[in-house]
Amino acid sequence: MTLFLQQLINGLSLGAIYALIALGYTMVYGTLQLINFAHSEVFMMGAFAAFLFAGAMGWGDGAGVGAAAAVALVAMGSCAILGMTIERIAYRPMRKSTRLNMLITAIGVSIFLQNLALRLWGTNLTFPDLIAKTNWEIAGVNVASNSVMVLGVTLVLMIGLTWLIEKTKIGLAMRAVSHSRETAALMGIPVDRTISFTFALGSALAGAGAFLFLLGAPKVDPQMGAMPGLKAFVAAVLGGIGSVPGAVVGALVLGLCETFVSGYVSSTWRDAVAFCVLIVILLYKPSGLFGKHIVEKV
Amino acid sequence: MSASLVIANLDVYYGQIHALRGVSIEVEKGRVTTLLGANGAGKTTLLRTISGLLSPRGGSIRLDGEELVGREPHEIVRRGVSQSPEGRQVFPGLSVKENLDLGAYTRSDKVGIKADFDHVLTLWPRLGERLAQRAGTLSGGEQQMLAIARAMMARPKVLLLDEPSLGLAPVIVAGIFETIKAINDGGTTVLLVEQNAHLALKVAHMGYVLETGAIQKCAPAAELLADPSIREAYLGG
Numbered sequence: 001m002t003l004f005l006q007q008l009i010n011g012l013s014l015g016a017i018y019a020l021i022a023l024g025y026t027m028v029y030g031t032l033q034l035i036n037f038a039h040s041e042v043f044m045m046g047a048f049a050a051f052l053f054a055g056a057m058g059w060g061d062g063a064g065v066g067a068a069a070a071v072a073l074v075a076m077g078s079c080a081i082l083g084m085t086i087e088r089i090a091y092r093p094m095r096k097s098t099r100l101n102m103l104i105t106a107i108g109v110s111i112f113l114q115n116l117a118l119r120l121w122g123t124n125l126t127f128p129d130l131i132a133k134t135n136w137e138i139a140g141v142n143v144a145s146n147s148v149m150v151l152g153v154t155l156v157l158m159i160g161l162t163w164l165i166e167k168t169k170i171g172l173a174m175r176a177v178s179h180s181r182e183t184a185a186l187m188g189i190p191v192d193r194t195i196s197f198t199f200a201l202g203s204a205l206a207g208a209g210a211f212l213f214l215l216g217a218p219k220v221d222p223q224m225g226a227m228p229g230l231k232a233f234v235a236a237v238l239g240g241i242g243s244v245p246g247a248v249v250g251a252l253v254l255g256l257c258e259t260f261v262s263g264y265v266s267s268t269w270r271d272a273v274a275f276c277v278l279i280v281i282l283l284y285k286p287s288g289l290f291g292k293h294i295v296e297k298v
Numbered sequence: 299m300s301a302s303l304v305i306a307n308l309d310v311y312y313g314q315i316h317a318l319r320g321v322s323i324e325v326e327k328g329r330v331t332t333l334l335g336a337n338g339a340g341k342t343t344l345l346r347t348i349s350g351l352l353s354p355r356g357g358s359i360r361l362d363g364e365e366l367v368g369r370e371p372h373e374i375v376r377r378g379v380s381q382s383p384e385g386r387q388v389f390p391g392l393s394v395k396e397n398l399d400l401g402a403y404t405r406s407d408k409v410g411i412k413a414d415f416d417h418v419l420t421l422w423p424r425l426g427e428r429l430a431q432r433a434g435t436l437s438g439g440e441q442q443m444l445a446i447a448r449a450m451m452a453r454p455k456v457l458l459l460d461e462p463s464l465g466l467a468p469v470i471v472a473g474i475f476e477t478i479k480a481i482n483d484g485g486t487t488v489l490l491v492e493q494n495a496h497l498a499l500k501v502a503h504m505g506y507v508l509e510t511g512a513i514q515k516c517a518p519a520a521e522l523l524a525d526p527s528i529r530e531a532y533l534g535g
Contacts, residue, residue, distance in 0.1 A: 169403070176389055176400050183387040186349055188375030188404035188452060 002140045007263040008256070013147040013216075015255020016154035020209030021232035022239070022247040023161065024083075024202030030178040030242040031198050033099060037106040038086055040229020041113035042079050042203045044222060046210030048117055049078035051127050051220045060128045068130040068211075072153075076207035083203025084196050092192070117222035127218035146215045157208055158248060161201070165244060174198055178242070227271070231258075234278040240288025249289060302327040302487045303348070303379070303456050308357035310340075310347050317343045319512040320357070323489075324504075325456060330478070330488040332498040332519065334532055335508035341491040342384050344508070345458050348489075349381050350374045361456065376404045378455035382462065386445040390434025394425055397433050397444055401451030410453065418447040421477050439470035446477070456487045463494045475501055495532035499523045507532075 021043055028036045053074040054060075059067045090109050094102045134145040165171040173194045176184040185191050213228060214220070231254060239250025257277060258270045281288060303325035310318040318340050325331045335341050346352045348359055350371035359366040366374050380401070389397055398418065402411045419426040422443045428436065433444055442462055449457055459478065463471040471494065479501050482488050492498035499505055505522040507515040515522065522528050 172392075172396060172399060173403065175392060175396075179389045179391060180387065182351060183383065183389065184400075185351065185371035186375065186381050186383060186387075187400045187448070188372045188380075189400070190370070190372045 003263055005139075005141045007259045009141065009143060009147055010263075011256035011259035012252060013150040013255075014259060015235075015252035016150050017209050017213050017228065018232045018235045018255055019248045019251035020154060020157065020205045020212070021228060022236040022251045023244065024206045025233055025236040026239070026241055026244060026247040027174075027198050027202045029236070030244075031174070031181075031195055032091065032095070032102070034091065034102045034106065035233070035241075036091075037103070037229075038090075038109035038113060039202070039206060040225035040232075041110045041117075042083055042086070042225075043206040043210045043213075043229055044117060044225030045082055045113060046075040046079040046203075046207035047127070047214055047220045047224060048121055049207070050075040050211050050214060051125055052121070054128060054130065059130060061130070062132045063128065063130045065131055071130060072208060072211040075211045076204040079203040079207030079210070080200040083199040083206075087196055087199040092195075114222045114225075121220075121222075123221050123223075125220040127214040127220050129218065131215070149215065150212045153208065153212060157205060161205070161244070164201075170194070170197060231274050234274050238277060238281050238288055240291030243288065243290040246288055246290030300327050301325060302362060303489065304358075304360045305344075305348070306358050306360075308344070308347065308359065309355045310343055310352055311355050312343075317511050318347070318354070319510075321508070321511070321513055323506055323513065323516075325487060325489050326504065327487055328482075328485060329503040330482050330490055330501050331504045331506070332490045332492055332502035333506050333508055334492060334495045334498060334522075334528075336531075337493070338510075339508045340511040341508055342460055343511075345381060345383075345460050345489070345491055348374075348379060348458060372404070375452055375454075378452075379458065380449040380452035380454040381458040382442075382445040382449040382460060384460040385464065386438075386441045388433040388436070388441045388444050388448070390432065392433060393430055394433055394436070394444060395429040397448050398425075398451050401448035402453075404452060411451070414451055414453055418450050421450075421480060422447055439466050439474070442466060442470075442474060443477075446474070446481075450481065450486070454486065456489060457481065459488060459490045461491060461493060463492060463497065471497065495528070496523075 021039065024039045025036060028034055050071045054071050057067070086109055090105050091102060094105050136143045165174060173184065173189045176187060176189055177191055177194045181191050232251065235251035235254045236247045238254060239246025239248070254274055254277060257273050261273045262270045301324040305321060305323040308318050308321040321344060333341050333344065343352065347354050348366070350366065350369055354367060361377055361379060364377065366377065389400065398415060402414070405411055424440055425444055425447055433441065436444060446459065446462065462474050475497050478488060478490065490498055490502060499519040499522055502519040505517060505519045506513055507528065
């Protein structure tokens with residue numbers, strides 16, 4: 001039972017980080033039908049932004065919650081700007097071309113960003129423990145302050161995102177654009193600006209994910225986005241790519257799968273499980289758990 | 299009568315295909331102008347060009363003297379031309395209310411939006427009963443009503459309607475044409491594209507006939523209704 005609860009907490013906090021990244025994949029897919037393979041590099045750049053900003057401010061171990069919050073906001077903001085820039089420079093000129101061309105462009109951007117980070121900042125840097133770590137022992141279960149923070153921040157961001165999408169004018173515009181860019185334009189929605197905003201939003205969430213990721217695994221590296229990015233992509237497909245609640249559910253399920261497999265079977269199998277999930281879902285339910293199925297009336 | 303929308307010498311190409319050849323149309327203020335033509339004549343192409351979804355290679359489209367060619371679709375809506383597109387194109391996953399809200403996207407006058415919202419619900423009480431329902435669950439006729447109501451929410455100077463009768467039962471079509479008349483009586487200028495020439499000419503003041511991308515005829519609607527060649531080609535003899 002203790003092991004179960006332990007893995008449950010670990011799984012949820014891992015899943016929460018996947019969810020923050022997966023939302024970017026799913027929102028961009030929803031609007032452009034593009035799998036933005038550069039998204040994992042946006043995540044990586046978020047980690048570098050956090051690292052560089054903390055360094056520039058001279059913040060090290062135990063700098064405190066205020067400093068951590070500032071670093072998180074800088075990571076989110078930098079990612080938002082980077083996401084919009086990528087869309088403007090790389091994807092917008094390709095919008096009228098085939099999906100394959102866009103996919104190749106995305107892979108190109110991904111390779112470019114990895115190498116840019118490698119050239120500028122190098123590898124394997126250590127991110128400071130901005131907030132002193134605490135562990136609470138609750139009924140034999142070890143609860144790390146990191147996990148609590150990851151879950152708390154993610155929850156707040158999810159509520160904020162849901163409110164934005166469901167209740168605001170820009171959220172309604174995003175939903176309209178994801179249904180049909182052309183009809184959205186006929187409503188008077190500035191489609192380019194809305195797509196740009198979607199990239200900013202998804203990228204900012206990846207920035208938050210990067211910051212939270214560093215709390216648990218404080219290594220900053222140009223390659224660091226690859227694995228979490230790929231897992232988040234699996235999560236988005238599992239939930240039904242294009243679906244916002246799907247991405248969150250898919251990410252939590254994947255996080256739990258991984259930690260339960262490492263807890264009860266072997267940690268060497270955790271990555272394999274994620275990709276087995278991808279294969280199974282593609283074989284048996286390619287539209288995912290919350291996949292869209294639209295019937296058009298004639 | 300002054301013209302609200304003046305289209306002059308419009309040339310539109312799809313790649314090598316010359317889809318509209320020097321089309322000139324005047325849509326008079328406060329009236330219903332209809333554009334008739336067979337499938338593939340270029341009717342939808344014209345409406346898409348007016349709305350800015352297609353760029354013409356030549357010619358001009360002026361709204362009260364202001365050039366619309368070269369403007370983005372959302373700017374054209376803001377200037378007062380909204381469209382109920384071919385095939386209705388309601389947002390199936392969004393509620394009826396949200397579809398109507400999107401129609402008013404360019405506006406920020408809350409009081410006016412509320413007034414227009416109430417107005418379209420008096421024109422189509424059925425929509426009022428289904429505000430929370432997803433638009434995709436509506437019947438074809440209800441979706442057509444929603445598409446027109448949504449375009450009306452922009453409070454357009456000129457309303458473009460693309461084949462509102464398409465695929466609908468005659469009794470429903472009759473209802474839709476009555477509302478088109480009511481909308482026009484309320485002061486909105488209408489450009490109506492139709493295959494159902496008989497109904498279109500009955501609500502319209504002026505009619506244009508488009509054939510393979512060029513205007514063949516232009517006359518008051520009553521005249522076209524009586525024209526033997528029109529009767530033969532579009533009214534079933």
